[in-house]
Amino acid sequence: MRDKSDSGGMLDGVWRFFASVRLTVAVLLSLAVTSIIGTVIPQNMTPFLYLRSYGEGLYRVFDALDMFDMYHSWWFRFLLLILVVNIIICSINRLSATWKIIFPKTPVFPVVRLKQAKHKETWQVADSPESVKNRFLSYIAKNYRTHEVQPEKDGFLILAEKGRWTRLGVYAVHFSVLLMVLGGLIGSLLGFEGFVNIPEGESAARIRLITGNAEKDLGFLIRCNDFDISYYENGMPREYRSNISLVKDGNVLVTKDIRVNDPLRFAGVNIFQSSWGRTPGKRFKVVFTEESSGVTYESEASLGEEVQVPGDKGVLILDDFKSEFSFKGVNLGGVFIGRLALKDQEPTNVLLPVEFPRFDRMRRGEHVISVSDLAYSYYTGLQVTRDPGVPVVYVGFVLMIIGCYITFFMFHQKVCVAVIEKDGQTQVAVSGILGKNRPGMAAVAKQLSNRLKHLR
Amino acid sequence: MSAEIFSIVTFIYGLSVILYVAAWVFKKSFLGGLATWVTVAGAAGNGAGLVFRWIESYQMGIGHAPLSNLYESLVFFSFSLAGIYLFIEFRYKMKSIGVAASPLFFLAMAYASLPKVNSGIQPLIPALQSNWLIAHVITCFLGYAAFAVAFGTSLMFLVKPVDGRPGTGIIGLIPDSDILDDLTHQMVMFGFLFLSLGIITGSVWANQAWGRYWGWDPKETWSLITWLIYASLLHARLMRGWQGKRIALLSCLGFIAVIFTYFGVNLLPGLHSYQ
Ligand code: HEM
Numbered sequence: 001m002r003d004k005s006d007s008g009g010m011l012d013g014v015w016r017f018f019a020s021v022r023l024t025v026a027v028l029l030s031l032a033v034t035s036i037i038g039t040v041i042p043q044n045m046t047p048f049l050y051l052r053s054y055g056e057g058l059y060r061v062f063d064a065l066d067m068f069d070m071y072h073s074w075w076f077r078f079l080l081l082i083l084v085v086n087i088i089i090c091s092i093n094r095l096s097a098t099w100k101i102i103f104p105k106t107p108v109f110p111v112v113r114l115k116q117a118k119h120k121e122t123w124q125v126a127d128s129p130e131s132v133k134n135r136f137l138s139y140i141a142k143n144y145r146t147h148e149v150q151p152e153k154d155g156f157l158i159l160a161e162k163g164r165w166t167r168l169g170v171y172a173v174h175f176s177v178l179l180m181v182l183g184g185l186i187g188s189l190l191g192f193e194g195f196v197n198i199p200e201g202e203s204a205a206r207i208r209l210i211t212g213n214a215e216k217d218l219g220f221l222i223r224c225n226d227f228d229i230s231y232y233e234n235g236m237p238r239e240y241r242s243n244i245s246l247v248k249d250g251n252v253l254v255t256k257d258i259r260v261n262d263p264l265r266f267a268g269v270n271i272f273q274s275s276w277g278r279t280p281g282k283r284f285k286v287v288f289t290e291e292s293s294g295v296t297y298e299s300e301a302s303l304g305e306e307v308q309v310p311g312d313k314g315v316l317i318l319d320d321f322k323s324e325f326s327f328k329g330v331n332l333g334g335v336f337i338g339r340l341a342l343k344d345q346e347p348t349n350v351l352l353p354v355e356f357p358r359f360d361r362m363r364r365g366e367h368v369i370s371v372s373d374l375a376y377s378y379y380t381g382l383q384v385t386r387d388p389g390v391p392v393v394y395v396g397f398v399l400m401i402i403g404c405y406i407t408f409f410m411f412h413q414k415v416c417v418a419v420i421e422k423d424g425q426t427q428v429a430v431s432g433i434l435g436k437n438r439p440g441m442a443a444v445a446k447q448l449s450n451r452l453k454h455l456r
Numbered sequence: 457m458s459a460e461i462f463s464i465v466t467f468i469y470g471l472s473v474i475l476y477v478a479a480w481v482f483k484k485s486f487l488g489g490l491a492t493w494v495t496v497a498g499a500a501g502n503g504a505g506l507v508f509r510w511i512e513s514y515q516m517g518i519g520h521a522p523l524s525n526l527y528e529s530l531v532f533f534s535f536s537l538a539g540i541y542l543f544i545e546f547r548y549k550m551k552s553i554g555v556a557a558s559p560l561f562f563l564a565m566a567y568a569s570l571p572k573v574n575s576g577i578q579p580l581i582p583a584l585q586s587n588w589l590i591a592h593v594i595t596c597f598l599g600y601a602a603f604a605v606a607f608g609t610s611l612m613f614l615v616k617p618v619d620g621r622p623g624t625g626i627i628g629l630i631p632d633s634d635i636l637d638d639l640t641h642q643m644v645m646f647g648f649l650f651l652s653l654g655i656i657t658g659s660v661w662a663n664q665a666w667g668r669y670w671g672w673d674p675k676e677t678w679s680l681i682t683w684l685i686y687a688s689l690l691h692a693r694l695m696r697g698w699q700g701k702r703i704a705l706l707s708c709l710g711f712i713a714v715i716f717t718y719f720g721v722n723l724l725p726g727l728h729s730y731q
Binding site for chain 1 (some may be wrong): 578581646652656659660667668669672677680684685690692695
């Protein structure tokens with residue numbers, strides 16, 4: 001705490017504002033409440049999708065408030081900045097007081113407070129006070145940082161203290177928060193995150209970044225030598241695996257099988273197995289089965305090409321292929337999406353799942369259309385990232401855990417062992433106080449008295 | 457095998473609820489002793505069931521720790537909750553907390569037995585094939601369990617009359633406000649440490665699997681929201697006039713966030729690379 005007498009200035013008011021725990025609670029709760037927004041409004045989608053869900057008016061308002069990328073918005077970052085300033089100023093403010101506790105010029109034991117502490121364990125021993133003294137003292141000397149003996153009427157007090165340094169734990173926690181924010185900042189300034197799809201046997205040098213619509217040149221080629229999927233018996237995917245090589249100037253730098261949870265890390269760039277897909281081979285067959293007779297007609301086709309419907313009834317164009325498609329909650333696998341323009345009829349869309357050739361019956365047309373003789377080529381979807389902030393964040397993680405453990409479960413304790421002769425008997429009383437008025441002194445007193453009782 | 461064990465455990469936990477309430481209302485110590493032993497039996501069965509399920513998954517050739525889906529996480533949650541509760545009861549020699557805690561581990565098991573929760577042993581999809589899975593789930597759920605006990609003690613704190621009068625009837629049997637407040641604080645500290653560990657192991661895992669330690673997806677974000685609420689609770693204690701009731705309310709709010717992180721997030725729009 002600062003001295004009141006040097007206050008008064010506005011600067012001092014600002015300082016006190018930023019040092020206050022009240023501000024901390026306000027900022028932490030504000031961060032919690034505003035974070036909810038981004039879990040309700042999906043983030044970073046295309047304006048088209050937002051317009052469709054929210055309408056023009058609401059879209060404008062949300063967009064102006066950066067709701068569609070709120071965790072990177074100026075106001076969310078501003079809250080983080082206040083938190084950081086709050087932590088720094090608060091720590092500076094308190095450090096000198098904490099320092100005086102940890103490194104006092106003249107350590108003193110608050111004898112009266114210690115003797116009257118709430119939790120106390122007492123018992124009696126048969127020996128005289130002097131005869132237990134050495135036993136107790138050697139135990140205390142071994143287990144406590146500092147101790148001293150004070151004579152009392154008919155006996156003595158052993159005063160001992162340990163764990164002063166644990167008061168630094170909370171500074172570790174607060175510093176770890178700063179490290180995490182700093183690491184995040186480093187990552188967003190110097191790192192990148194992007195995607196690239198590479199067909200088997202092909203290479204790519206550029207990735208598409210997830211922010212903005214930008215591309216990035218990696219300075220080397222990623223070549224996908226092979227891609228494999230394997231399944232469990234029940235059809236669930238077991239493993240996605242890509243064999244990739246990094247190639248520069250015609251030289252292979254490194255080759256590795258990458259899997260989910262097992263990326264390739266090379267020169268600060270990380271390459272992850274992220275998704276996969278398949279593209280239909282260039283040519284395949286479209287099969288028209290006449291519903292009434294069961295007669296089939298086949299034509300060669302390729303994507304985007306017009307196919308004549310048998311009997312010169314019209315044309316079919318297959319525009320698009322999706323390697324995974326769900327229809328009413330059922331996964332159909334790969335499907336073609338096309339337009340069917342029959343003479344004298346409105347054009348309609350058709351959905352042709354490769355693995356379900358009878359699916360098109362649902363359209364109730366004269367012909368059931370299906371696709372066959374399709375060869376696929378697979379591509380692997382890779383996530384490519386670089387984040388020089390990670391080590392800083394990880395140090396923050398470790399510090400946070402160590403700091404929390406120290407602050408929560410290790411105490412600055414001062415204890416008093418009173419050994420007094422009374423009515424020919426020797427009474428021992430163990431009492432003490434914990435720093436920061438923590439609960440748990442009862443347990444500490446009980447443990448210490450158990451140890452002392454069983455000393456030999 | 458493990459499935460039968462878990463239905464018996466659900467039944468035993470139901471019995472503990474009845475016994476804790478009966479011991480409390482009728483102030484009979486033998487009922488309290490019985491309640492404790494029944495709960496110990498339930499927790500032992502719960503733990504044994506998890507071990508059996510683990511073995512069964514290996515017998516099916518898809519061996520993995522039983523921590524991979526909603527069903528298994530509920531069973532593990534129940535186990536941690538019963539374990540932490542028993543630890544508290546043992547350490548503080550107080551059975552009345554059981555009235556608030558036992559319904560929680562019973563409800564978690566009962567919810568797991570609902571038909572809509574798929575109880576089959578499934579193989580691990582690629583994203584879950586990592587040793588981080590075990591560390592992540594165990595730490596998160598120990599944290600959640602501690603917060604659940606804190607929720608129980610906070611509720612008891614809130615129903616107790618404020619003026620410090622002992623209160624009459626059943627309310628009068630609630631432990632001292634000071635003790636409840638201490639217990640809430642202890643549990644929140646324990647929970648905070650483990651939730652931090654849970655979030656951190658999750659981050660490291662995400663960095664391993666997807667190349668980013670934080671991606672603001674709804675589940676991640678809700679765990680952060682929970683963490684922020686408990687962080688503000690720890691600081692609110694330091695403010696004048698914020699001890700006691702407001703802390704208990706914050707602890708309840710925190711637990712609502714826990715529940716939402718656990719169940720509610722599935723209601724929100726979200727993207728995952730692999731389903
Ligand atoms: C995300 C940010 C923060 C986290 C995770 C955090 C964490 C913690 C933790 C775990 C404790 C120990 C609580 C206890 O002993 O029960 C603590 C105590 C404290 N924090 Fe923070 N804190 C944060 C931000 C801040 C800020 C911005 C301030 C600035 C005023 C602050 C001031 C304090 C103070 C004064 C204490 C008490 C220290 C003591 O007992 O000696 N904290 N904090």
